[in-house]
Amino acid sequence: MRTDEKPDQREGRWSELARPYMTRTRHWLFGGTVAVYAAIVLGVLTTSWLVTLDWQIMLFRPYKQWPDIHAFLDYFVVLGQRGPTAVAVAAWLLWRCWRQRNLHPLLVLGVALLMLNVTVGAAKIGMGRLGPHYATTIGTNEMGLGGDIFPSGHTANAVVTWGVLAYLATTPLRRRILSVVAALGALGVGMTTVYLGTHWVSDVLLGWAAGVLVMLALPWCEPGMAWAEARLMAVFWRLRDRLGGAPRPVPVPASPAGVTAGAGRRAVAEDGVLVREPAVAGGRQARAPEAWPHHPARPHTARSERTPVTPSGSRRPPHADRAPRTAPVTTTVRGRSQGS
Secondary structure, three states: OOEEEOOOOHHHEOOOOEEEOOOHHHHHHHHHHHHHHHHHHHHHHOOOHHHHHHHHHHHHOHHHHOHHHHHHHHHHHHHHOHHHHHHHHHHHHHHHHHHHOOOHHHHHHHHHHHHHHHHHHHHHHHHOOOOHHHOOOOOOOOOOOOOOOOOOHHHHHHHHHHHHHHHOOOOHHHHHHHHHHHHHHHHHHHHHHHHHOOOOHHHHHHHHHHHHHHHHHHHHHHHHHHHHHHHHHHHHHHHHHHOOOOOOOOOOOOOOOOOOHHHOOOEEEEOOEEEEOOEOHHHOEOOOOOOOOOOOOOOOOOHHHOOOOOOOOOOOOOOOOOOOOOOOOEEEEOOEEEEO
16 A cells, blocks of 8 residues: 655644555455445345355354353454444544644544444445344345344444554554454454344445445545644644643754754754754854763863974984984085085
8 A cells, every 4th residue: 555655744743644545556445345345235135145144143143152252252342332442542543643743643533433424324224124133034134124233333333443543554564464453353343243143244244344445435535634634723723822822833944955054054853843953153053961962061272372382303213223313424625514
């Protein structure tokens, strides 16, 4: 899956989120999932082999065949309940919003849950299928009888709620790993509902497809979420300014173009905010006392005040075979001086 990693420059903050966008692969996956969704619905409406499989597993009564794991699966199925899972994931994403100084994680969760409730809720009410515990006639599809079991809300909710964490992952590798974990966990929650006798197998398969469709459609909502986030953050800063809060961070361009030597060219990142180091006279940067390196202050003297150092004696190193050089002997021959 390709990602678009770009900095978020709102209020000087820089985000490392790799936000997905609709690629050709996503389009193909979306179209294939729609086809699977339609095939499952058609198979149930026409009372195909899928309905026969539903009844076979229901009459097998797995909760009576393996009663030892019943207590554990009663707790495990909570991973698909909308209330507890939404609260847990929202708490984690709220912390991420505070760290990244933006509302994107919470907006993704809110939009995903909104699409899930609208699409899955409409399908449940529209098809009105009864669950295994309320089935009336063996071998029928139990459609249009006022039920709300098709597709499985537990399965679709597990796909979306835990899939949001994969969607918001900051690296492609983490996103793939979390996507697989969320998909398998959601399928496990769905099979648990089949074990407990609250859903048909076809309910679980359709719920899994419904959740995947929501996750694949999320990139289409990114422009709307960016629009909403910009306006919500503007309202937040306006209220904070009125209440006399701390001043908002000033954005600093990453490029040092246009910065003079005396203005301090070095910019450092502190908790995601670009902060330029102050400058002092003469173009030298002012370092904080705790800044690296830790060197004690030393006095400096001007060049004219320093004591001159001159070499004394010969600069040539001594040698054992070399005779020491002596001063030349001067003799006078016929009125002229001649060195010997």
